[in-house]
Amino acid sequence: MENILEVKDLTVNFGTFAGDVQAVRGVSFDLHKGETLAIVGETGSGKSVTTKAIMGLLDSNAKVASGTIMFEGQDLLKASAHEMATVNGNSIAEIIQDPMTSLDPTMTIGKQVSEPLRIHKSMSKEKAIARTKEVLELVGIQNAAARMKDYPHQFSGGQRQRIVIAMALVNYPKILIADEPTTALDVTIQAQILNLMTELQQKIDTSIIFITHDLGVVAGMADRVAVMYAGKIIEVGTVDEIFYDPKHPYTWGLINSMPTLDTKADRLYAIPGTPPDLLDPPKGDAFAPRNAYALKIDTQQAPPFFPVTATHAAATWLLHPAAPTVTPPPEIVRRQAIYQQMIAKGFDQPNNPAVKLNTPATDQ
Amino acid sequence: MRKYILKRVLYMLLTLFLIATITFFLMKLLPGTPYQNQDKMSASQIHMMNVQYGLNKPVWQQYLIYIFGMVHGNLGISFQFSSQPVSYLIATRIGPSLQLGIQAMIVGSILGILLGAIAAIRKNTWADTLATLLAILGMSIPNFVFAVLLQYILGFKLKLFPIALWDNFSSSILPTIALAMMPLAETARFMRTEMIDVLNSDYIMLARAKGLTQAGVVWHHALRNSLIPVITLAGPLAVNLMTGSMVVENIFSIPGIGEQFVKSITTNDYPTIMGVTMVYSLMLVVVILIVDILYGIIDPRIRLSGSEVNA
Structure with missing residues (x-):
């Protein structure tokens, strides 16, 4: 699999009055050509900061302490603002969370959509207008030619x-x-937007980094999943490996707190405790204080990545050959059993879209 | 849009009528009479003067006569300037005041917007500190102090500009600077806050993600959006300029309407007080109307909802 983007040992600190917040602590991952990589984790785990670093859009108080981000033979972390401006919106583009605030209220949408064309391609005005209309039709805006002259407030949230x-x-x-592109939308619109993204991904052959904390969305969208906790990736694998055979106790907790059709309990499970203070992160495994399966070494030394399969790895001492064998929570045991059956039936690393909805093309 | 403006003009006329009424009765409460050498005049002389100017009639009659005259464009005869009609007095003196006011408004708002924008873009740097310092100085030092300082340094010491004279453009530079300080400071302060807010918004982040450079982001997206609230300032600033110009015109001995106004108040020149007040009021309501129309041009959300309501 060809890598289009390689992030190595990315470390980002934020200078604050209280000291340096270590938002991203040595994150490494690859993005394969044409795949969707989901980065999941709770708020403050460093997901968005990682993507901001890729686009060179970190806030002014952020310091990149170490790392490389290789894209087309260029280290984006060393690129000047001017060089980044030729990459952004051209080879790398972003969608953010809230469509209600992500469009300029005083500019027509035709102008806003054609802006990347005007910046990066020296395209004639007629051609740019034609292309803008084409793309707006592609995403399902009806009567695109006329609506290009409209302003953002004349569109619904889903349309925006x-x-x-x-x-x-x-x-x-x-x-x-895509930084939580559906969080601010209601569920039916969410499904439409997700389907649209999958459809467009195939049409224009792009790779997607999908940031979310919604595991349901991950199951439907992603090929691979990276789980982040306290500024580190703690487990990475294919969507099936993460959902059916997770290895890190934090991933267990995440999946355990997701309701399934079989959930009978009155209360949903929640991981106890709160994420650590990244001003002064714990010495060992950052999850250890909240982890019922924590070993003594977890509080002393950060675990390295232990490979599980060629595509699956987790940073937990439980995978060390000398570690005691533990029994994961019942839900995880149930999932692992399903996974064993799936493997036994001769299933091999499929892209398993758990939910695919047939939805109309518009949300007028 | 036309219907909207028409409606606004009607409201403006109503406003002007109310201002005229209130000013008229307030003015009648002013102590003293228009006659400066009153103690040398006999009772019959005063009575004669009163009859001549219509001051012997009951106040309500005087009021009706005045309003009737005003509607027909007759602002009365000035008491102090050898019986000149007030409209003539205003017509000959409004030029310098208008020139000064418009110059100060343009200089103040453009420099203020620039200064505020630079302060916001270079937030927490020396440029920001300098701009903030200038804004605080501009707001806290009264314009007559600036006026005297400018006269002393640029006029008296460096001899770059005339000290107190009104003939060509160069003589209008010092009063314009003195008058523009306050609008400049206000606009800069407001602009900085708005711009910082806008620069932190999602659509600016996304504009950067599109590959716009810092300059492109500011020019294409941030400036226009920051201007929307700043435009609101134009009304209060216009008032400020009008009252400011009364003092500044006196200091630079500019034959303007502000200087005229101050003189007419101290001499109880009733028709002139009324006339100048009405002219100031007219200018103010026109500025407010222009601001509202500008709003619609800059902010499409207002423009469209306005035309829908009034369509």
Whole structure:
């Protein structure tokens, strides 16, 4: 599998009055060509900071302490603001969370969507208008030619997110970063937008980094999943490996707190405790204080990555050959059993879209 | 849009009528009479003067006569300037005041917007500190102090500009600077806050993600959005300029309407007080109307909802 983006040992600190917040602590991952990589984790785990670092859009108080981000033979962390401006919106594009605030209220959407064309491609005005119309139709805006003259407040939330997607895709970027693109939308619109993204991904052959804390969305969208906790990736694997054979106790907790159709309990499970203070992160495994399966070494030394399969690895001492064998929570045991059956039936690393909805193309 | 403006003009006329009424009765409460050498005049002389100017009639009659005259464009005869009609007095003196006010408004708002924008873009740097310092100085030092300082340094010491004279453009530079300080400071302060807010918004982040450079982001997206609330300032600033110009015109001995106004108040020149007040009021309501129309041009959300309501 060809890597389009390689992030190595990315460390980002934020200077605050109280000291340096270590938001991202040595994150490494690869993005394969044409795949969707989901980065999941709770708020403050460093997901968004990682993607901001890729686009060179970190806040001014952020310091990149170490790392490389290789894209097309160039280290994006060493790129100047000017060089980044030629990459952003051209080869790498972004969709963000809230469509209600991500469009300029004083500019027509036609102008906003065609902006990346004007910046990066020296395209004639007629051609840019034609292309903008084409892309707006592609994302399902009806009567695109006329609506290009409208302002953002004349569109619904779902339509606006479609416009934001059109804006990101207008130059057919090689990488699309989607930072919780459906969090602010209601569930039916969510499904439409997710389907649209999958559809467009195939049409224009782009790789997607999908940031979310919604595991349901991950199951439907992603090929691979990276789980982040306290500024580190703690487990990475294919979507099936993460959902059916997770190895890190934090991933167990995440999956355990997700309701399934079989959930009978009155209360949903929640991981006890709160994430650590990243001003002064714990010495060993950052999850140890909240972890019922924590070993003594977890409080002393951060675990390295232990490979499980060629595609699956987890940073937990439980995978060390000398570690005691523990029994995961019942839900995880149940899932692992299903996984064993799936493997026994001769299933091999499929892209398993758990939910695919047939939805109309518009949300007028 | 036309219907909207028409409606606004009607409201403006109503406002002007109310201002005229209130000013008229307030003015009648002013102590003293228009006659400066009153103690040398006999009772019959005063009575004669009163009859001549219509001051012997009951106040309500005087009021009706005045309003009737005003509607027909007659603002009365000035008491102090050898019986000149007030409209003539205003017509000959409004030019310098308007020139000064418009110059100060343009200089103040453009420099203020620039200064505020630079302060916001270079937030927490020396440029920001300098801009903030200038804004605080501009707001806390009264314009007559600036006026005297400018006269002393640029006029008296460096001899770059005339000290107190009104003929060509160069003589209008010092009063314009003195008058523009306050609008400049206000606009800069407001602009900085708005711009910082806008620069932190999602659509600016996304504009950067599109590959716009810092300059492109500011020019294409941030400036227009930051201007929307700043435009609101134009009304209060116009008032400020009008009252400011009364003092500044006196200091630079500019034959303007502000200087005229101050003189007419101290001499109880009733028709002139009324006339100048009405002219100031007219300018103010026109500025407010322009601001509202500008709002619609800059902010599409207002423009469209306005035309829908009034369509």
